[in-house]
Amino acid sequence: DSGVTQTPKHLITATGQRVTLRCSPRSGDLSVYWYQQSLDQGLQFLIQYYNGEERAKGNILERFSAQQFPDLHSELNLSSLELGDSALYFCASSPRQGDTDTQYFGPGTRLTVL
């Protein structure tokens, strides 16, 4: 158990819908990262927040947005969902802001778009 929690574990929805994925970092960690993993694309970095501020941005679509709240939990919002958005979404946390800081990954949210 990494100490990072993600909810929900599974999510099934339809194309065009909007969903919110939630992540609670390890106690004391200030950075939160979001990743998308689909079968053919490997693990893709989406976005990083550090202490409430956006720190780094990866291949995140404009239909996706994220934020980190004052209590340091984070939410990833996915809108206008497409079939290709079906994937495992991982959240990770780390104590600091550097991109080489050890990341602790949550169990993931499996999103299925029908």
Added chain:
Amino acid sequence: LAKTTQPISMDSYEGQEVNITCSHNNIATNDYITWYQQFPSQGPRFIIQGYKTKVTNEVASLFIPADRKSSTLSLPRVSLSDTAVYYCLVGSYSGGGADGLTFGKGTHLIIQP
């Protein structure tokens, strides 16, 4: 920032030592090298991190030559449970940006009996 290149897949047998090499020709002075392991449907897990020479912990060793343009993850006496995907990342504690967070497709290691 440094880009990493790893073999897509490797095979070995139980009890053997496995070495996975990662190339990072453009590594910067402040960059560290970090390896993660991922099992199917689970998040990656940190294995080891190093800056130069050799680092060893309870599960692996990391060898980094003087020019730091490559690194080798060494797994001693592997077992079936070491079958996983292994990722090499390069980045700095002071740096920001997505390059140091690029996991890519990693190396799929398959251990056979």
